[in-house]
Amino acid sequence: MKVVVVGGGFAGLNFIKSLASNKQFEITLVDKNNYHFFPPLLYQVATSFIEPSNISYPFRRMFQTKDNLRFHMGSLLKVNPENNTIDTDTGTLSYDYLVLALGTQTNYFGMESVQQKSLPMKTIDEALSLRNHLLLNMEKVVRMQHTSRRDGLLNVVIAGGGATGVELAGMLAELGSYIAAKEYPEIKDFRSHLYLVNSGPVLLGPMSGTAQIEAEKVLRKLGVNIVLNAAVKDYINGKVILSDGREIETESLIWATGVIAREVPGLPAEAVTRGRRLLVDEYNKVMGQSNIYALGDLCFQTTDPNYPEGHPQLAQVAIQQGKLLAKNLTHIQRKYPLKPFKYNDKGSMAIIAKYKAVADLPKFSFKGFFAWLVWLFIHIIPLVGFRNKMKLAFSWMWSFITNNPTLRLIIRPATDPNPNKERQ
Structure with a gap:
């Protein structure tokens, strides 16, 4: 069975990791970047606190020990449900199952x-x-x-x-x-x-x-x-x-502020709802399609009793949907009953400043230094690769102790025809 996954974010990557052990599936990941990255820590890259390599990891390095995993670098142009193919800017791929996990892009609300x-x-x-x-x-x-x-x-x-x-x-x-x-x-x-x-x-x-x-x-x-x-x-x-x-x-x-789901050309208009998200059933199958699924921020699911207006566009939703869909595809292959998706809310956190954070867990909230420590721990665990976790932990420790990270480098691509131009 050929499975094509478009998007290597939380949803797509957790789906692939959960399905990779089943050799009956040949999985191809399509992404415009050749690496996975951890969006919750982008602001620390933007403020020169950590290096981009601390929160990113190459897909091909990730897949090198799995014979049934392949990577295709490219951007989705169109889905062709009638012949089970997708067009990318670097070629056409065929599939038995298509998993769309493209996430969102910035919404400027027409301004x-x-x-x-x-x-x-x-x-x-x-x-x-x-x-x-x-x-x-x-x-x-x-x-x-x-x-x-x-x-x-x-x-x-x-x-x-x-x-x-x-x-x-x-x-x-x-x-x-x-x-x-x-x-x-x-x-x-x-x-x-x-x-x-x-x-x-x-x-x-x-x-x-x-x-x-x-x-x-x-x-x-x-x-x-x-x-x-x-x-x-x-x-x-x-x-x-x-x-x-x-x-x-x-x-x-x-x-x-503001996001909107990435567009998926080729799917019928009735499958698209508010925020350009794709309507899916309780198994994350796109409405009106037999073998196309959507995960994470891209999908809009109303079958969860606790979230009749759709799930929040959070990393945990994407991770849990990706893992469950992998199990359900295995169940389809083995003709087992499928399990509908229900989101398990594990809470939310935000760091405010050094030694200051807030945490909302399902039954209580807390703040301060302990919340800050929990935030650091939780944000290291999901990073891909042991080396990345160690590098990030050391970078954080050094930067917080010294109050003096050393990454304030102005590096501009040589292809910029006018690197000294000012923003208008």
Whole structure:
């Protein structure tokens, strides 16, 4: 049986790992990158705290001991259900079962100016681009003879008060406290130039009141300017325009809010629902299809009694769906009964600053140093490869002890025709 998996994120990779021991299946992974990476730690790459290699691992290295696993580097162009093939930009592949696990992409809610000029953080490439942008702006500030553009270069506006926005704001504030003062003595007030903008009344909206209060308290103490009940409406002429009429001058708008499922051309329109997610049944089979499945953030499943409006787009949902689908495909082969998917909510966590984190478990919430330790432990376990776990643990230990990570390198591809150009 040929199984083609499109997308090597949490869902796709856990599906493959769970099915790989069954030699009756020949599995091919299709991904535009040749590596798996760990999205929850992208913000630490963007803030020069850890290296990209700490949170990434090559697919081919991962598959080298499995004879029934193959990797195809390419981007999905179209699904052809009528003849069981998919078209990619690097060739056509046939399948007996197709598993779609493409995840999401940044949603700019139709704001073209924001899409063109803001800084997203969904991929390794985008995290490195953000790192370069922030470091270059710091270098520009210390060279400036005039102060007319100073605030615009120093101001960093983070749109989105969810876990990513909170974690990024905390990390940037701590970098301003421990590093900017030493390495950029010309800049005395870096922390006061950080803005965290959220359209809702609280930070960490899906989490508990304990977590929300703690996040706001810690970030305000770090000097972050928190703007609540205001959404970004536009980004024009170097100014972020908020829904309450306020304007913030900046050359760094970091977009950490809103996602939309990646498009899957070739599937019927009736299989697509809100957020461009694919409708699936209790076994993650795409509606109207006999051998096409969708997992994780890409799918919309209403059959789980505890989540009649669909599951949250979280890593744990993707991981659990991937593992169960692998079991169910084996059961189909052996003509065993299938098991419907039910999400087991293990809780959620967010790190706010050094030694400060919040955790919501199914029966209780906690915060502070212990939550921070738990967060570190939980974020090392899922990393692929023993070497990656050891490298990350050492990097974290050294950086937290010294308050001085050494990864602030401005590295730009040689193919950039004008590496010194400034963002418009």
